[in-house]
Amino acid sequence: MTVARPRGRQIEKLTTGTQAVAQAVKLADVDVTAAYPIRPYDGVMQAVAKLIADGELECEYIVAEGEHSQFEICKHASAVGSRVFVGSSGVGWMYAMESLAVTPSLRLPVVAMIGNRALDDPGAFGVEHNDAMVVRDLGWLLFWVEDAQECFDATLMAYRVGEDRRVSFPVGICVDGAFITHSQTLIEIPDQETVNEFLPPYDLGDRLLHPDNPITIAPQANEDWVMEIRKQTDEAARRVKGVIREAHDDFRRLFGRGGDNPFFEEYMTEDAEYVLLGMGSLGLPAKVMVRRLRGRGEKVGFIRLKWFRPFPDEELAESLGRFRAVGVIDRDYSYGSPQQGGVLFTDLRAALYDAERRPRLVDFIGGLGGRELTPEMMDEMAEITRRAARGEDVPTVSWIGVRE
Amino acid sequence: METPGRVLKLDPIRSIKKAPVEEYFESGHRTCQGCLSSLPMRLMAKAAGPRTIVLGSTGCMYVANTTYMTTPWVVPWMHTQLGAAGSAAVGTAAGLKALMRKGKIKDEPINVIAFCGDGGGADMGLSAISAALTDIEYNLLIFLYDNESYANTDIQTSGQTPWGAVTTFSPPGKKHRIMQRRWKKNVPGMLAAGHPDTRYIASGTPAMPVDMMDKVRAALRAGGPTYIHVLDPCPKGWHYDPEHSVELGKLALETGIYPLYEIKDGVLEFTGITKQIATGRRRRKPVREYLEKQGRFAHFKNQDYAYFQKKVDEMWEQWIIPCVVAFSYGGPINITGSEPRVRNKNVERVNASWTGEPGHAHEQYEGVSDAPSEPWRDDNRLDEYPNALPSTGH
Ligand SMILES: Cc1ncc(C[n+]2csc(CCOP(=O)(O)OP(=O)(O)O)c2C)c(N)n1
Numbered sequence: 120m121t122v123a124r125p126r127g128r129q130i131e132k133l134t135t136g137t138q139a140v141a142q143a144v145k146l147a148d149v150d151v152t153a154a155y156p157i158r159p160y161d162g163v164m165q166a167v168a169k170l171i172a173d174g175e176l177e178c179e180y181i182v183a184e185g186e187h188s189q190f191e192i193c194k195h196a197s198a199v200g201s202r203v204f205v206g207s208s209g210v211g212w213m214y215a216m217e218s219l220a221v222t223p224s225l226r227l228p229v230v231a232m233i234g235n236r237a238l239d240d241p242g243a244f245g246v247e248h249n250d251a252m253v254v255r256d257l258g259w260l261l262f263w264v265e266d267a268q269e270c271f272d273a274t275l276m277a278y279r280v281g282e283d284r285r286v287s288f289p290v291g292i293c294v295d296g297a298f299i300t301h302s303q304t305l306i307e308i309p310d311q312e313t314v315n316e317f318l319p320p321y322d323l324g325d326r327l328l329h330p331d332n333p334i335t336i337a338p339q340a341n342e343d344w345v346m347e348i349r350k351q352t353d354e355a356a357r358r359v360k361g362v363i364r365e366a367h368d369d370f371r372r373l374f375g376r377g378g379d380n381p382f383f384e385e386y387m388t389e390d391a392e393y394v395l396l397g398m399g400s401l402g403l404p405a406k407v408m409v410r411r412l413r414g415r416g417e418k419v420g421f422i423r424l425k426w427f428r429p430f431p432d433e434e435l436a437e438s439l440g441r442f443r444a445v446g447v448i449d450r451d452y453s454y455g456s457p458q459q460g461g462v463l464f465t466d467l468r469a470a471l472y473d474a475e476r477r478p479r480l481v482d483f484i485g486g487l488g489g490r491e492l493t494p495e496m497m498d499e500m501a502e503i504t505r506r507a508a509r510g511e512d513v514p515t516v517s518w519i520g521v522r523e
Numbered sequence: 524m525e526t527p528g529r530v531l532k533l534d535p536i537r538s539i540k541k542a543p544v545e546e547y548f549e550s551g552h553r554t555c556q557g558c559l560s561s562l563p564m565r566l567m568a569k570a571a572g573p574r575t576i577v578l579g580s581t582g583c584m585y586v587a588n589t590t591y592m593t594t595p596w597v598v599p600w601m602h603t604q605l606g607a608a609g610s611a612a613v614g615t616a617a618g619l620k621a622l623m624r625k626g627k628i629k630d631e632p633i634n635v636i637a638f639c640g641d642g643g644g645a646d647m648g649l650s651a652i653s654a655a656l657t658d659i660e661y662n663l664l665i666f667l668y669d670n671e672s673y674a675n676t677d678i679q680t681s682g683q684t685p686w687g688a689v690t691t692f693s694p695p696g697k698k699h700r701i702m703q704r705r706w707k708k709n710v711p712g713m714l715a716a717g718h719p720d721t722r723y724i725a726s727g728t729p730a731m732p733v734d735m736m737d738k739v740r741a742a743l744r745a746g747g748p749t750y751i752h753v754l755d756p757c758p759k760g761w762h763y764d765p766e767h768s769v770e771l772g773k774l775a776l777e778t779g780i781y782p783l784y785e786i787k788d789g790v791l792e793f794t795g796i797t798k799q800i801a802t803g804r805r806r807r808k809p810v811r812e813y814l815e816k817q818g819r820f821a822h823f824k825n826q827d828y829a830y831f832q833k834k835v836d837e838m839w840e841q842w843i844i845p846c847v848v849a850f851s852y853g854g855p856i857n858i859t860g861s862e863p864r865v866r867n868k869n870v871e872r873v874n875a876s877w878t879g880e881p882g883h884a885h886e887q888y889e890g891v892s893d894a895p896s897e898p899w900r901d902d903n904r905l906d907e908y909p910n911a912l913p914s915t916g917h
């Protein structure tokens with residue numbers, strides 16, 4: 120991996136994931152934000168509110184009376200040309216679902232932080248990825264972060280990619296509840312000039328809603344036009360990967376971070392025989408496991424997916440062909456799905472169908488409802504994947520760490 | 524109270540001749556003949572003028588008006604979700620304000636108007652409208668066009684559907700003649716009572732176009748979040764010949780079923796026909812005259828008319844402010860030991876008339892002065908109710 124030197128001055132700060140997002144919101148000079156409480160996302164609104172109260176961010180700050188309003192407020196503020204920030208978690212995100220569904224079809228680049236949380240009932244506020252995943256088919260771009268630094272980086276990236284006129288889609292920054300939202304690490308924060316160089320001002324062009332540009336947005340279309348509109352949206356969705364690559368290159372050039380691959384991070388995979396693959400905070404225990412097993416001579420690696428939408432199907436197919444087996448870790452579930460597995464697993468299996476060389480694919484459901492994914496569980500998953508790589512008979516889907 | 528920013532200079536419209544000739548809601552829509560919901564769109568846009576952004580929540584005024592590839596809107600227009608008129612207005616106004624404050628767009632007053640139907644506004648959208656009315660930093664108008672049903676989805680009961688009316692969700696049947704047993708929510712009164720910082724709240728009807736346009740301008744001039752509720756006869760849903768739309772709008776006022784008023788900085792004033800009734804210059808017509816003209820009440824029996832009349836009489840005779848504040852005064856107020864203070868002189872006159880003239884319209888009906896308190900409990904079988912069901916349409 121080549122490491123570039125960051126442009127400008129960076130300061131180091133001890134920061135939680137939510138505070139890191141708030142710092143990026145400030146540097147992005149967001150114009151409108153709307154808040155409504157739900158754990159674990161709400162820390163970010165507390166941080167944004169404090170920035171506004173202290174005069175560090177000039178932004179219209181609206182305390183909404185529910186998530187539906189929160190997301191509608193931001194959608195409409197976006198339509199008149201303001202950069203917006205919003206967010207939610209779990210059932211709150213569900214409550215906004217109607218607004219979430221229409222925002223991508225209106226092609227408004229709303230940026231939201233999703234503090235991933237289990238869907239009640241049973242009442243639980245630990246991490247689970249199902250909340251964010253319900254928008255995976257709607258046009259939302261979804262980035263899963265690993266730590267507070269990536270919270271910051273992904274937020275800037277979200278504005279840059281989402282607002283690109285070739286793209287114009289909302290972006291969700293998916294942050295594992297508690298593990299990332301609430302834990303502090305040292306992060307590097309660039310200066311305003313460098314951020315400005317990375318992030319051009321938000322410009323809707325001829326789609327701006329303003330009396331000087333009297334357009335009609337979202338007139339009612341039925342069977343005579345909806346197919347065409349959906350197709351256009353799909354064409355935009357297909358452009359996203361290219362824009363992400365450009366943005367990723369600029370990001371590395373300016374901030375000196377981000378790794379070689381814009382879509383996923385590969386850890387000790389060069390000569391690996393088999394790998395585990397997952398998203399979010401599980402990168403940490405997974406990497407510990409890889410290092411430990413490598414010490415025992417195991418040829419194991421780890422791949423952390425960053426962009427879940429757009430799904431880097433070709434890129435993954437090309438990379439994964441080198442391995443004999445891939446163990447997918449799903450912090451989500453899809454009842455009754457093919458193989459009765461997780462969502463990530465199902466998507467990955469579809470992505471590999473046409474690949475020339477297909478590794479054996481097994482799935483692990485683990486860490487639901489905020490349960491910790493320990494290095495021991497990682498060992499167990501690695502062991503099953505190793506056996507799969509050797510051609511042994513193992514279950515396609517295993518639930519890990521469940522009390523029997 | 525401070526206005527949250529500059530507002531456009533919009534002169535009062537006191538006569539139809541003073542109304543602008545320019546239209547900002549043009550041809551290109553496809554509402555029913557005689558639709559008095561599209562007329563307020565046209566009047567509202569005319570009164571607001573070209574420096575306006577209109578947001579429209581789902582309903583007839585979206586589906587029947589704004590067909591893809593055509594648009595009647597000359598001013599910028601955007602769709603919003605069924606329950607989102609309040610949030611759409613706040614988001615738009617907040618966006619404009621932020622961009623102007625930061626110098627990202629030209630600093631100038633722009634009207635923000637979000638409309639919604641009674642279904643979207645009085646039911647699921649109520650919480651967002653209520654929140655919007657407390658966001659005093661933003662200039663916006665929420666305009667609820669009340670056709671007394673979920674019209675677009677084929678006339679279903681809403682929180683604004685009158686007692687007893689037939690809708691596709693409240694058909695009269697062999698067992699229950701009256702399926703819609705809820706009294707219409709008093710939305711403008713509720714919003715006015717609950718949002719003391721809101722500088723302008725009014726009711727209107729396109730049957731009284733000058734009054735309505737004048738109120739739109741008054742709201743936009745007042746600044747801050749404002750609310751106007753307009754009653755719109757709907758030939759399809761109310762089941763009458765389209766030529767009677769304006770007449771029915773007027774009858775709603777003349778019978779006292781629907782009042783016209785405005786509340787400016789906390790001071791209430793009745794307007795038009797309602798003012799004449801409130802000040803004793805006009806007697807209320809019996810509600811039966813209004814109800815009988817509509818197919819949706821064709822299944823009514825005498826006791827139903829009587830019950831309806833009784834409820835309307837209550838609104839006039841027992842509410843602390845007739846037709847606006849829906850409770851009576853038990854006085855004297857023990858905390859202050861004083862009589863209630865009613866700031867509007869017209870209302871004082873109404874207070875004086877509570878015990879006598881005018882009102883008591885139901886007494887003019889033979890045999891119905893003893894209105895049953897719950898007419899739907901009457902187990903009379905409904906044998907015939909010709910044309911009581913509204914037709915289905917778009
Ligand atoms: C969340 C949601 N629920 C239901 C609908 C279906 N729907 C479309 S238009 C409409 C009727 C709206 O009624 P109202 O607000 O009274 O306006 P009107 O049709 O009478 O003009 C409904 C229920 C919808 N669009 N969105």
Ligand code: SF4
Pocket residue numbers: 553554555556557558559560561583587670674675756757758759760
């Ligand atoms: S159904 Fe009623 S409100 Fe809808 S277009 Fe027809 S007349 Fe107007």
